[in-house]
Amino acid sequence: MLKPPLKADSSLCRDCQACTLACSLSHEGQCNLGLARLSIAKDMARYEFAIVICQHCEDPECLDACPADAMHLDERGVVILDDEACIRCGSCADACPYGAIPNHKGADRYLKCDLCAGRAEGPLCAKMCPVGAIVLEAGREG
Numbered sequence: 001m002l003k004p005p006l007k008a009d010s011s012l013c014r015d016c017q018a019c020t021l022a023c024s025l026s027h028e029g030q031c032n033l034g035l036a037r038l039s040i041a042k043d044m045a046r047y048e049f050a051i052v053i054c055q056h057c058e059d060p061e062c063l064d065a066c067p068a069d070a071m072h073l074d075e076r077g078v079v080i081l082d083d084e085a086c087i088r089c090g091s092c093a094d095a096c097p098y099g100a101i102p103n104h105k106g107a108d109r110y111l112k113c114d115l116c117a118g119r120a121e122g123p124l125c126a127k128m129c130p131v132g133a134i135v136l137e138a139g140r141e142g
Contacts, residue, residue, distance in 0.1 A: 005115060005137050006123060008051040012133035015040050015049045019125035019134055026116065026124050034104050037113040038125060051133060053125070054079075054100040054113035062112070065095035074117065081112035 020036035028035040041050040060079045063071045070085035071092060081092070081101075086109065093101040093110055101112050116123045126134045 005056055006053060006126060007135050007137055008053050009133050009135075010048075010050045012131045013040060013049040013051055014131060014133075015042060016130065018128045018130060019051075022124045022128040026119075027111075034102075034106065035111065037102070037111045038100070039102060052098065052100055053134070054096075055098050056113075056115070061095040061097065062092040062101060065091040067091060071112075074114075076115070076117075078115050078117070079112065080114050080117065081110060083109055086110060 017033060017040065020033050020038060020040065021031045023037050024030060024032045024035035027037065033039070038051065038053040041052055043049070056078055060071075063073070063079050067089065068085055068087045070082045070087065071079050072082065074080050088108060088110065090103065090110070092112070093099075093103060101110050103110050113123075116125075121127060122136045123134075126136045129135075
């Protein structure tokens with residue numbers, strides 16, 4: 001991909017967690033911040049937030065780092081993590097320069113944004129953000 005299909009403007013984020021809750025509900029069937037494929041890093045002293053989200057890199061380091069071939073590119077050019085093939089080594093998470101592959105310790109597995117594969121309307125995080133801090137780039141599909 002030439003540029004990230006999702007654009008995150010952390011300066012707009014108000015930490016409402018609508019994006020993370022929608023993500024976990026859509027992918028896991030429950031509202032659980034720890035099961036979202038994105039997160040909101042907080043600096044409460046400054047009341048600043050940083051949206052930590054997969055950048056869907058043109059040359060994904062996470063894909064190259066996986067020793068189990070548990071990651072592959074789909075037809076959209078999006079890196080998909082195959083949970084069944086994943087050996088839980090964390091190499092993909094370590095390789096991600098954005099820190100965007102969280103480890104859900106309770107479920108002992110890694111979570112990777114798939115741009116809501118199969119959802120015709122595109123990524124749910126962008127749709128649910130009430131302030132437009134996450135938007136789908138014009139002309140891009142999830």
